[in-house]
Amino acid sequence: MNSTERRRLLTNKIVLALSTISALLGLVFLFWILITLFLKGVSALDFSLFTKDLVDGGLRNLIFGQFMMALMATIIGVPLGMLAGIYLREYGNGKYANIIRDLSDIMMSAPSIVIGAFVFAVFVAPFGGINGWAGSIALAIMLIPIVVSTTDNMLSLVPKELREAGIALGGSKHKVILQIILKAAKIGLMTGILLAFARVIGETAPLLFTSGTNSFWSTDLGNAFPSLTVSIYDLANFPTDKARDLAWAASFLLTVIVLVINLTGRFIIRDKG
Amino acid sequence: MAKELIMDIKDFSFKYAGAPKPSLANINMPVYKNKITAMIGPSGCGKSTLLRSMNRIHDLYPNNEYTGEINLLNIQSDEFENILDIKKENDFIRLRQRVGMIFQKPTPFPMSIYDNVAYGLRLDGVKNKNILDEKVETALRGAAIWDECKDRLKESAMGMSGGQQQRLCIARAVALKPEVILFDEPTSALDPISTKAIEELISELKKDISIVIVTHNMQQASRLSDYTAFMYIGELIEYNKTEKIFLNPKEKLTEDYITGRFG
Numbered sequence: 001m002n003s004t005e006r007r008r009l010l011t012n013k014i015v016l017a018l019s020t021i022s023a024l025l026g027l028v029f030l031f032w033i034l035i036t037l038f039l040k041g042v043s044a045l046d047f048s049l050f051t052k053d054l055v056d057g058g059l060r061n062l063i064f065g066q067f068m069m070a071l072m073a074t075i076i077g078v079p080l081g082m083l084a085g086i087y088l089r090e091y092g093n094g095k096y097a098n099i100i101r102d103l104s105d106i107m108m109s110a111p112s113i114v115i116g117a118f119v120f121a122v123f124v125a126p127f128g129g130i131n132g133w134a135g136s137i138a139l140a141i142m143l144i145p146i147v148v149s150t151t152d153n154m155l156s157l158v159p160k161e162l163r164e165a166g167i168a169l170g171g172s173k174h175k176v177i178l179q180i181i182l183k184a185a186k187i188g189l190m191t192g193i194l195l196a197f198a199r200v201i202g203e204t205a206p207l208l209f210t211s212g213t214n215s216f217w218s219t220d221l222g223n224a225f226p227s228l229t230v231s232i233y234d235l236a237n238f239p240t241d242k243a244r245d246l247a248w249a250a251s252f253l254l255t256v257i258v259l260v261i262n263l264t265g266r267f268i269i270r271d272k273g
Numbered sequence: 274m275a276k277e278l279i280m281d282i283k284d285f286s287f288k289y290a291g292a293p294k295p296s297l298a299n300i301n302m303p304v305y306k307n308k309i310t311a312m313i314g315p316s317g318c319g320k321s322t323l324l325r326s327m328n329r330i331h332d333l334y335p336n337n338e339y340t341g342e343i344n345l346l347n348i349q350s351d352e353f354e355n356i357l358d359i360k361k362e363n364d365f366i367r368l369r370q371r372v373g374m375i376f377q378k379p380t381p382f383p384m385s386i387y388d389n390v391a392y393g394l395r396l397d398g399v400k401n402k403n404i405l406d407e408k409v410e411t412a413l414r415g416a417a418i419w420d421e422c423k424d425r426l427k428e429s430a431m432g433m434s435g436g437q438q439q440r441l442c443i444a445r446a447v448a449l450k451p452e453v454i455l456f457d458e459p460t461s462a463l464d465p466i467s468t469k470a471i472e473e474l475i476s477e478l479k480k481d482i483s484i485v486i487v488t489h490n491m492q493q494a495s496r497l498s499d500y501t502a503f504m505y506i507g508e509l510i511e512y513n514k515t516e517k518i519f520l521n522p523k524e525k526l527t528e529d530y531i532t533g534r535f536g
Contacts, residue, residue: 093335164330165380169393169445170370172362173333179392183383 041252065226085151132225135211150192436467
């Protein structure tokens with residue numbers, strides 16, 4: 001073995017060792033978080049958390065509220081995002097479409113607190129107080145660019161021959177898109193929506209001063225609305241063990257919810273994609 | 274114009290959006306009624322471009338330029354109409370109902386076998402269940418695939434084999450009772466047995482429908498077609514009865530191509 005070969009082997013070993021250590025370091029923190037969450041969360045977990053509201057030491061209203069706002073965000077955001085995605089892929093061409101695509105991508109990485117501040121200025125301040133609608137809208141603003149990008153990407157995977165085949169049978173463009181192309185991309189689109197839902201349901205910053213949270217059971221989106229994430233933030237700062245235990249249990253539940261939705265999405269992709 | 278023509282292409286040129294020069298120049302070619310016309314030539318010669326002009330599927334993409342005439346016989350009035358004059362969406366839809374198209378890869382829609390065949394009919398406004406049932410069956414029989422799928426009409430078309438999918442696509446086109454069907458290399462993605470089935474089907478179809486087929490396979494062109502057009506770099510080099518093209522070509526270029534001297 002000459003010196004060049006020895007040097008290559010040595011470099012190879014060093015790079016391998018460094019990257020392995022880095023990967024392990026990352027995983028250590030991930031598992032540390034998960035294990036801490038699991039230990040503290042499970043020990044604080046109790047069936048009564050699901051039957052009582054925060055005011056009685058439970059989480060029922062918070063879980064419902066968080067789901068409700070994420071669901072409203074999906075109902076508001078998915079049609080808008082999908083239509084925009086359809087425009088970008090099927091109708092838009094050239095400069096304008098590219099500008100919108102870039103703006104949407106930038107929106108995706110906008111700090112969520114900024115979106116919260118914007119919604120506060122537009123939908124909270126003029127209406128005299130925090131409310132569930134404002135929280136839903138803030139989450140919808142986070143969700144739209146994700147849905148735009150998913151729709152755009154999933155439609156690009158549908159072969160152009162399928163569009164041509166629809167047109168060749170006497171279809172008009174919008175009918176071919178609605179009846180064939182969206183159907184062909186259905187699984188990808190559904191998965192994208194699921195992952196976008198998972199992404200916004202775990203958000204705190206956009207809700208912090210839009211929906212706030214509420215200790216009582218509420219279905220009225222016009223007022224302060226119960227939020228699991230905002231309550232975790234409040235409870236963690238509360239100087240009693242009971243509050244901190246509740247925060248741990250809530251964090252654990254939130255993690256499980258997000259994880260389950262994510263895994264479902266990934267499972268569908270692997271199964272059908 | 275002679276009575277036996279279904280289509281007559283005159284001084285036709287075509288330029289793709291943004292291309293520096295035309296992809297097709299001064300094409301003059303007849304398409305005879307109830308005959309099979311094959312278009313052969315090396316890759317990039319413009320045969321698919323010409324085929325895709327015949328139902329103006331190019332118009333799905335903006336800013337392509339056509340000049341010349343592609344005249345299509347209107348069976349009712351027995352007069353020719355230049356399809357390049359079409360501007361309104363309804364007229365485009367009518368054109369595509371009259372001139373069907375089959376693609377290289379089978380393009381089944383992600384729906385049931387029945388709904389695939391009914392798709393064009395429903396677009397055309399057929400709503401009555403009995404009429405639909407009848408037309409779907411006739412089309413599937415016409416495409417020689419009825420026996421294979423009559424018991425699974427409600428199953429997804431995506432589960433069929435490639436050859437079956439291609440015959441389903443033909444059934445889908447036939448259902449609209451078109452005057453012409455354009456085939457763009459319909460068997461190049463299929464195995465030899467499926468290819469044979471499709472070729473037999475195409476020969477059968479010409480009783481009612483005029484056929485134009487683009488193919489890379491010269492045996493296929495010689496087996497199947499009545500007329501053959503040989504194209505090279507955007508020009509129609511030679512057009513004649515198939516046996517003349519293959520046995521006694523007039524042009525040196527045609528002879529070189531069909532004897533495999535270039536390809």
